[in-house]
Amino acid sequence: MLFGGNALPRLRANPRLQLTAFGARDRAFFEIILCRAPRRQLKRSTFGGYWQPILGSTNRPAEPVPDMKLERNMTMVVQPNVITPDQKAGGAGGRADADHEDRVGAPASGAARVPESRVTVDTQVLVVGGGPVGLTLAIDLGRRGVRCTLIEQKEAPQFLPKMERCNARTMEIFRRLGIGDRVRAAGLRADIPMDVYIVLSLAEPPLLHLPYSSVEQARAEIRARNDGSLPLEPYQLISQYTLEPLLKSIAETLPSVTVRYSCQLESFTQDDAGVTAHVRKADATSGTIRAAYLAGCDGGSSMVRKQLGIRLRGEYNLLELRQALFRCDELFDRIPIGNGPGKARHYHVADGEATFLIMQDSTRHFTLHSVVERDEDMKRMFERTVTLQVKYEMLACQPWRQNLLLADRYRDGRVFLAGDAVHLVIPTGGLGMNTGVGDAIDLSWKLAATLLG
Numbered sequence: 001m002l003f004g005g006n007a008l009p010r011l012r013a014n015p016r017l018q019l020t021a022f023g024a025r026d027r028a029f030f031e032i033i034l035c036r037a038p039r040r041q042l043k044r045s046t047f048g049g050y051w052q053p054i055l056g057s058t059n060r061p062a063e064p065v066p067d068m069k070l071e072r073n074m075t076m077v078v079q080p081n082v083i084t085p086d087q088k089a090g091g092a093g094g095r096a097d098a099d100h101e102d103r104v105g106a107p108a109s110g111a112a113r114v115p116e117s118r119v120t121v122d123t124q125v126l127v128v129g130g131g132p133v134g135l136t137l138a139i140d141l142g143r144r145g146v147r148c149t150l151i152e153q154k155e156a157p158q159f160l161p162k163m164e165r166c167n168a169r170t171m172e173i174f175r176r177l178g179i180g181d182r183v184r185a186a187g188l189r190a191d192i193p194m195d196v197y198i199v200l201s202l203a204e205p206p207l208l209h210l211p212y213s214s215v216e217q218a219r220a221e222i223r224a225r226n227d228g229s230l231p232l233e234p235y236q237l238i239s240q241y242t243l244e245p246l247l248k249s250i251a252e253t254l255p256s257v258t259v260r261y262s263c264q265l266e267s268f269t270q271d272d273a274g275v276t277a278h279v280r281k282a283d284a285t286s287g288t289i290r291a292a293y294l295a296g297c298d299g300g301s302s303m304v305r306k307q308l309g310i311r312l313r314g315e316y317n318l319l320e321l322r323q324a325l326f327r328c329d330e331l332f333d334r335i336p337i338g339n340g341p342g343k344a345r346h347y348h349v350a351d352g353e354a355t356f357l358i359m360q361d362s363t364r365h366f367t368l369h370s371v372v373e374r375d376e377d378m379k380r381m382f383e384r385t386v387t388l389q390v391k392y393e394m395l396a397c398q399p400w401r402q403n404l405l406l407a408d409r410y411r412d413g414r415v416f417l418a419g420d421a422v423h424l425v426i427p428t429g430g431l432g433m434n435t436g437v438g439d440a441i442d443l444s445w446k447l448a449a450t451l452l453g
């Protein structure tokens with residue numbers, strides 16, 4: 001097995017011999033990637049999360065910002081969630097709604113900081129955070145007829161890269177939500193292999209090829225072996241900046257879901273009957289939302305978790321890398337390795353900077369990760385990795401940190417936490433969002449069962 005600084009010279013000396021000695025290919029892959037980069041002693045960030053945008057970027061808002069009505073007294077008035085005809089007719093949702101009005105209509109003494117008459121918003125579940133976890137939770141709650149309000153501090157989903165791999169379980173969940181086909185249609189084409197290469201550069205023969213089926217091939221395998229040993233759905237490559245706007249647009253179509261962007265949770269209190277959340281809009285107006293339950297899906301720097309005093313434990317700042325998003329229209333068709341030009345998803349470079357290149361869902365965008373000092377260095381690393389003469393543009397660049405952290409608890413009374421708010425993992429293997437989607441689905445049916453009976 002190869003470790004740390006010894007790995008690279010030995011790999012260069014006899015790569016194939018060393019690599020075959022690893023045994024299981026995924027383990028080998030993981031070990032090479034994790035062990036070869038220099039560890040750094042890093043200052044702790046106030047964010048706590050492993051995705052920490054620090055520098056400015058060329059963000060592109062993907063959708064218009066929904067507006068909120070504001071009263072003259074500056075208390076925010078969110079329109080009550082729409083009740084479906086079934087609910088009105090006394091279906092499960094309707095009964096819960098009536099119960100809910102009884103329970104949360106009058107906040108307990110001391111729970112809200114504004115006069116009772118101004119507490120104009122009430123909902124069954126307040127979801128904080130419009131990342132993939134909060135949006136998935138809102139969609140599942142909405143499909144179950146639970147009235148919920150999702151608030152997100154950003155104006156709109158951002159065109160910034162983060163995850164790109166939905167694993168098989170997440171795709172099974174999206175299928176159950178009735179959105180699997182839409183996720184696939186927005187993601188990478190089904191015929192493109194998901195192979196991984198370990199390379200010195202894209203212009204040289206690869207050191208190692210880890211073949212992974214395309215979605216088409218995986219589906220054929222699943223059809224051919226219907227013995228329960230394979231997942232119902234294969235994985236899907238879809239960039240987070242594609243997935244988030246899609247999930248948002250789906251959540252917005254659900255009658256019992258209200259989605260509010262440009263709305264930040266500032267603090268909250270809870271009592272026996274519910275949670276009172278104090279929120280602020282981008283224009284500095286503020287308001288109160290009363291909910292039976294609050295779900296903090298507010299990411300690695302979760303203010304909900306911090307206010308509850310729940311600690312994350314584990315390993316902070318294992319490594320700091322830079323991630324740059326490149327647009328390069330010709331690269332996909334010109335990469336000489338692989339089963340045809342450009343047909344792979346990850347290229348890990350066996351260098352001392354832990355460099356790796358990831359194809360995004362459009363096949364026109366690529367992210368490059370590398371341990372370098374400055375944003376500008378990322379262009380040099382891109383050229384060194386790609387080697388080919390191609391036209392490209394660097395659209396964004398940000399540092400990010402790898403952490404392995406887990407919260408002590410996922411709940412305090414009527415407040416729950418999910419996703420990066422409670423666990424931060426290294427993205428190798430694509431676990432962060434996928435784990436969070438699992439949290440969301442687990443929380444959703446339990447909240448629905450409690451609220452709807």
Ligand SMILES: Cc1cc2nc3c(=O)[nH]c(=O)nc-3n(C[C@H](O)[C@H](O)[C@H](O)COP(=O)(O)OP(=O)(O)OC[C@H]3O[C@@H](n4cnc5c(N)ncnc54)[C@H](O)[C@@H]3O)c2cc1C
Nearest residue numbers: 129131133153163164165265298299419420430432433434
């Ligand atoms: C480089 C990289 C690659 C990755 N690749 C993968 C992958 O392939 N597969 C995978 O599963 N995971 C991957 N991940 C991890 C994945 O991106 C995260 O796990 C995922 O984004 C977590 O989702 P979330 O909804 O919990 O949190 P976030 O995506 O962080 O969303 C939290 C949201 O809450 C909002 N928010 C925060 N505070 C407030 C507040 N007070 N009021 C209102 N809104 C608030 C934030 O603006 C944000 O939109 C990767 C991460 C990185 C950095």
